[in-house]
Amino acid sequence: MNTLISLLRPRILSAVNSLRQGNKKNNWARIFMYSALGIVFWIGTFIIFYRVLTYFQSVQDFGNILAIKLMAMIIMTFFMLLLFSNIINCLSHLYLSHDLPLLHSLPVSSKDIFFSRWVISTFDSSWMIIAFSIPIFLSYGLIYKANFIYYVIFLTAMIFMCFAAAALGGILVLFGAMILPAGRIRTILILLGVVMVIIIVLVLRLTRPEQLVNPDSFASAVLYLTSMQTPDSPFLPTTWITDAIKAALGNETKTCVFNIALIGTFSFMLIFINNISAQIAYFTGFSKSQTTPRRLFAPLKYRGLNWENLLNFLSRESKAFAVKEIRTFFRDSSQWPQLFLMAALIAIYLYNFSVLPLDNSPIKTVYLQNLFSFLNIGLAASVLSALSARFVFPAVSMEGEAFWIIQAAPVLIKKFLWIKFFLYCIPLVILAEVLVIFSNLLLRVSPFMMVLSVITIFCLVPAVVGLATGLGAIYADFKSENQVQVVTGFGGLLFMILSFSLIAVVIILEAGPLYYIFMANLHGNSLSLMQIIWIICSFGLALALCLLSIFYTIHLGEKSLHIK
Amino acid sequence: MITLQELTKDYGTTLAVNKLSLNVAAGEIYGFIGPNGAGKTTTIRMMGGTIAPTSGKIIIGGFDIAQNPVEAKKMIGFVPDRPFLYEKLTGMEFMRFSADLYDVDRNIFPQKAKELLQQFALWNWADELIEAYSHGMKQRLIIATALLHDPRILIIDEPMVGLDPEAVYMVKDILKELAANQTTIFVSTHTLSIAEDLCHRIGLIHKGTLLAQGSLDELKLIAKLGEARLEEVFLTIIKENTFI
Numbered sequence: 001m002n003t004l005i006s007l008l009r010p011r012i013l014s015a016v017n018s019l020r021q022g023n024k025k026n027n028w029a030r031i032f033m034y035s036a037l038g039i040v041f042w043i044g045t046f047i048i049f050y051r052v053l054t055y056f057q058s059v060q061d062f063g064n065i066l067a068i069k070l071m072a073m074i075i076m077t078f079f080m081l082l083l084f085s086n087i088i089n090c091l092s093h094l095y096l097s098h099d100l101p102l103l104h105s106l107p108v109s110s111k112d113i114f115f116s117r118w119v120i121s122t123f124d125s126s127w128m129i130i131a132f133s134i135p136i137f138l139s140y141g142l143i144y145k146a147n148f149i150y151y152v153i154f155l156t157a158m159i160f161m162c163f164a165a166a167a168l169g170g171i172l173v174l175f176g177a178m179i180l181p182a183g184r185i186r187t188i189l190i191l192l193g194v195v196m197v198i199i200i201v202l203v204l205r206l207t208r209p210e211q212l213v214n215p216d217s218f219a220s221a222v223l224y225l226t227s228m229q230t231p232d233s234p235f236l237p238t239t240w241i242t243d244a245i246k247a248a249l250g251n252e253t254k255t256c257v258f259n260i261a262l263i264g265t266f267s268f269m270l271i272f273i274n275n276i277s278a279q280i281a282y283f284t285g286f287s288k289s290q291t292t293p294r295r296l297f298a299p300l301k302y303r304g305l306n307w308e309n310l311l312n313f314l315s316r317e318s319k320a321f322a323v324k325e326i327r328t329f330f331r332d333s334s335q336w337p338q339l340f341l342m343a344a345l346i347a348i349y350l351y352n353f354s355v356l357p358l359d360n361s362p363i364k365t366v367y368l369q370n371l372f373s374f375l376n377i378g379l380a381a382s383v384l385s386a387l388s389a390r391f392v393f394p395a396v397s398m399e400g401e402a403f404w405i406i407q408a409a410p411v412l413i414k415k416f417l418w419i420k421f422f423l424y425c426i427p428l429v430i431l432a433e434v435l436v437i438f439s440n441l442l443l444r445v446s447p448f449m450m451v452l453s454v455i456t457i458f459c460l461v462p463a464v465v466g467l468a469t470g471l472g473a474i475y476a477d478f479k480s481e482n483q484v485q486v487v488t489g490f491g492g493l494l495f496m497i498l499s500f501s502l503i504a505v506v507i508i509l510e511a512g513p514l515y516y517i518f519m520a521n522l523h524g525n526s527l528s529l530m531q532i533i534w535i536i537c538s539f540g541l542a543l544a545l546c547l548l549s550i551f552y553t554i555h556l557g558e559k560s561l562h563i564k
Numbered sequence: 565m566i567t568l569q570e571l572t573k574d575y576g577t578t579l580a581v582n583k584l585s586l587n588v589a590a591g592e593i594y595g596f597i598g599p600n601g602a603g604k605t606t607t608i609r610m611m612g613g614t615i616a617p618t619s620g621k622i623i624i625g626g627f628d629i630a631q632n633p634v635e636a637k638k639m640i641g642f643v644p645d646r647p648f649l650y651e652k653l654t655g656m657e658f659m660r661f662s663a664d665l666y667d668v669d670r671n672i673f674p675q676k677a678k679e680l681l682q683q684f685a686l687w688n689w690a691d692e693l694i695e696a697y698s699h700g701m702k703q704r705l706i707i708a709t710a711l712l713h714d715p716r717i718l719i720i721d722e723p724m725v726g727l728d729p730e731a732v733y734m735v736k737d738i739l740k741e742l743a744a745n746q747t748t749i750f751v752s753t754h755t756l757s758i759a760e761d762l763c764h765r766i767g768l769i770h771k772g773t774l775l776a777q778g779s780l781d782e783l784k785l786i787a788k789l790g791e792a793r794l795e796e797v798f799l800t801i802i803k804e805n806t807f808i
Contacts, residue, residue, distance in 0.1 A: 319664065320665055324650060324653065324661050327652060328650055328653065401646070402648045402650050404644050405649070405650070407613060407614040408612045408637060408640070408644075409637060409662075410633070410636075410637035411665055412634065
């Protein structure tokens with residue numbers, strides 16, 4: 001036990017020291033910002049669930065079934081999220097952390113190292129799920145007027161669920177690392193990415209959520225009700241958790257205790273198996289992960305056909321940077337699952353537009369199509385904003401400890417940042433334009449809306465990428481072990497807030513003029529002088545904001561990266 | 565070739581380098597020695613342009629590195645103490661990247677890169693990802709890359725760390741040959757025997773201040789020691805805090 005505490009101490013002390021030693025002002029700003037965001041999200045979740053459950057209560061006979069079904073879905077989703085998050089965290093904490101060679105050189109058993117790391121991984125993966133499950137289950141408790149025991153049961157069930165998912169994640173990672181060839185530990189991430197894409201696409205195709213708005217698609221209401229009442233498998237831990245919480249809501253003590261006992265014993269059994277497995281498998285897996293990773297795919301070489309030649313229009317330095325960036329990006333296998341997910345995201349995005357029941361809508365189609373198209377600009381920009389957060393924001397930090405090469409090279413930091421900007425901006429603009437043009441074609445929008453969408457995206461996406469590049473430079477972390485750490489930091493959060501605010505402001509600025517133009521076209525009127533001035537000012541301001549986001553943020557990033 | 569004027573670096577809590585002034589002539593090998601935390605790496609990093617001084621000037625080949633960083637850096641081959649590189653590039657790709665940044669003649673590059681990689685026993689590893697290299701191999705690759713553009717000034721922090729004896733011998737030979745061809749070499753080291761073997765002049769820094777500089781004989785005079793090795797001179801000067 002003492003060893004375990006000693007192994008956990010560096011993590012705890014690091015957290016405490018980071019609070020103590022850092023810039024106090026900055027720390028308070030961060031704490032305030034995170035807390036404010038957390039509280040807003042927490043309250044928002046509570047309000048939404050409270051309203052939804054209140055609405056369900058008003059549906060006779062059917063309300064309770066819907067509420068419990070929703071609970072089962074939430075618990076299932078939480079469990080899957082926990083499992084995925086635990087697998088990723090376990091891989092990082094158990095096999096990829098830089099301090100592991102030091103730990104393994106210490107006179108402690110690999111089982112103790114494993115368990116201490118597993119505890120940290122469990123905490124990292126679970127705290128947020130527990131925190132954000134509270135408003136959901138609080139709303140259930142208030143709606144169903146549950147007593148104190150319900151809250152105790154819910155918290156216990158959630159903790160057991162976290163343990164079960166973490167232990168399961170640990171076991172999967174342990175054996176995954178044993179099976180895969182040495183040095184290919186990151187391959188697991190790629191496989192996970194592919195599996196995720198397949199699951200998402202399958203879920204999308206099989207559930208066809210758009211059918212829910214069409215009552216004709218159900219053979220009969222009875223059949224529908226029957227399908228809703230079908231119990232989940234009794235062998236799933238998520239079923240035990242749902243049943244325990246459901247029983248606590250209804251004051252059914254025996255069922256509640258039985259199900260809590262089931263999930264409790266199940267999670268402790270898994271932890272036990274996890275520890276036994278660690279004794280057998282952990283060190284072998286760790287040892288394998290320390291050997292030199294072989295390249296997953298051998299480089300393709302064709303005489304006379306070199307992709308680098310496509311960049312010949314760039315200056316020599318710029319091309320060198322571009323080639324380096326592209327190579328390091330695509331050779332980093334941790335990027336690949338993200339690319340697969342991006343592909344899935346695009347597929348879902350376009351699929352959603354293809355199944356919109358526009359023809360069945362009671363609202364005038366032309367109006368609806370153009371409204372959707374306009375909102376689609378914001379939606380596409382938001383998707384690109386999320387992609388920028390994942391790929392562009394950490395781009396400067398990705399240089400890592402090798403950043404000295406750039407600093408020592410006879411190249412200006414400004415140039416380095418602008419090359420980063422263009423490298424990410426060009427593919428993202430193309431992607432966003434493809435998204436918007438295809439979704440507009442599916443919506444059959446007017447030519448004016450098509451042109452407006454294309455131009456707006458052409459200005460918005462570079463602005464978002466500029467923000468990501470600049471803020472990524474300001475908040476660069478060259479010592480970070482992985483990019484997720486960089487994105488989830490204060491800078492990443494600030495980027496997301498500023499990026500969404502920029503998109504919202506641009507959309508708002510365009511909404512008024514668009515309405516006047518649309519109505520004038522619809523009624524065959526011409527625009528008044530005031531309206532024309534307003535339109536010019538609004539579009540001009542939107543453009544100015546976009547340009548400011550690019551140039552000013554990159555300028556700030558450049559200043560921040562200048563040698564200190 | 566290298567001039568440091570009143571160079572100071574204050575980290576806020578620590579005064580790492582305090583009003584350091586020195587000159588290094590063309591073709592000279594200048595050894596920079598001192599105990600841990602003396603300010604050697606900070607000085608070297610300021611000279612390499614990877615950190616900025618709090619005050620003072622660094623003149624490289626006539627260019628103030630603060631005013632003309634690009635021109636100054638073009639003359640420098642910089643080798644830091646820790647070999648952090650782009651792990652996902654191969655050795656050859658990294659050399660090409662560097663050659664592009666330092667504007668090495670495209671026609672000369674392939675032959676030059678091959679020669680250097682062969683010289684540093686890395687030719688068989690040229691197409692392997694750097695992540696597969698050992699510490700010593702990375703160090704050799706950095707030195708080889710630093711020589712790619714025929715720098716007029718070589719700034720090296722702890723050149724022999726991680727190198728095997730054969731590589732140490734080879735690097736020493738290369739440095740001597742470069743100096744003979746008028747390349748200025750500024751080398752920081754803990755290994756006093758290397759400084760003794762290699763350097764024309766030695767500067768001794770302690771707590772950010774240059775305590776003494778000169779040839780080994782001059783340092784012996786300063787330390788008031790007759791026939792002594794650099795190790796004894798070093799310890800005496802540090803102990804007595806002898807100033808120039």
